[in-house]
Amino acid sequence: MAQLDAQGIANLIQAVLAAITAVGPLGADLYLKLEQLFQLGPDEQANVAAAIKAGLAADADTVATVDAWKKQVGL
Amino acid sequence: MRKRALLVILLTAFTAACIHKTSGPVTAWERVNVNMAALAQVNNDVAKGIIAAQQAGIITTQQAAPILNYQEIVAKDHAAIENILATGSSQATSRAAEIQALLEEINNQGASLIQSGGLGVKNPKSQQTFTQDLQGIVNLTETVLADFQLAKGN
Numbered sequence: 001m002a003q004l005d006a007q008g009i010a011n012l013i014q015a016v017l018a019a020i021t022a023v024g025p026l027g028a029d030l031y032l033k034l035e036q037l038f039q040l041g042p043d044e045q046a047n048v049a050a051a052i053k054a055g056l057a058a059d060a061d062t063v064a065t066v067d068a069w070k071k072q073v074g075l
Numbered sequence: 076m077r078k079r080a081l082l083v084i085l086l087t088a089f090t091a092a093c094i095h096k097t098s099g100p101v102t103a104w105e106r107v108n109v110n111m112a113a114l115a116q117v118n119n120d121v122a123k124g125i126i127a128a129q130q131a132g133i134i135t136t137q138q139a140a141p142i143l144n145y146q147e148i149v150a151k152d153h154a155a156i157e158n159i160l161a162t163g164s165s166q167a168t169s170r171a172a173e174i175q176a177l178l179e180e181i182n183n184q185g186a187s188l189i190q191s192g193g194l195g196v197k198n199p200k201s202q203q204t205f206t207q208d209l210q211g212i213v214n215l216t217e218t219v220l221a222d223f224q225l226a227k228g229n
Contacts, residue, residue: 030120040096051108058115062150
């Protein structure tokens with residue numbers, strides 16, 4: 001039984017790894033971020049504040065990433 | 076890259092439907108803000124994907140530039156909206172026209188970029204991929220616009 005459970009876990013890990021490989025590290029990262037974002041607590045104000053903070057952080061990262069790329073390629 | 080684009084589209088659909096709250100219903104104001112955050116995350120992910128594709132030699136710098144310029148506009152417009160939303164629902168409602176104009180700019184410029192074929196990608200598969208990526212952002216913008224209309228009505 002223990003061996004079967006271990007096999008089941010191994011199969012599950014294999015399936016998860018295959019899914020992550022299929023979508024790539026960026027896809028897996030995005031999935032985890034969105035999943036976290038969509039799980040709301042009971043307090044509306046806290047939920048909204050967390051969403052705004054996450055949105056602004058992503059925006060700042062996008063602008064910095066694109067600006068760094070432009071400098072790198074000489075645009 | 077293509078699989079990632081498909082994931083973005085799936086996640087766009089997921090975004091519209093799958094916000095969960097531990098107690099009570101998800102309010103319209105929460106939906107606006109969570110979908111806004113999702114828009115920023117997807118935009119960030121697509122920008123990094125485009126840069127990775129350029130660095131891997133899948134697309135040229137000239138092909139990547141207009142897409143990334145658009146994504147920078149999305150990020151800046153989005154940040155402007157977030158700063159309005161951070162002032163609270165009453166204040167945001169009083170500045171609804173401004174928010175709507177910024178969302179429509181994101182939407183319209185994305186749609187124009189898709190329609191122009193200005194992506195300049197010769198590989199048909201890649202062209203489809205970038206179009207799908209951008210369509211995911213445009214779809215999310217439309218979701219947020221609809222959410223905002225509902226929140227205004229409450």
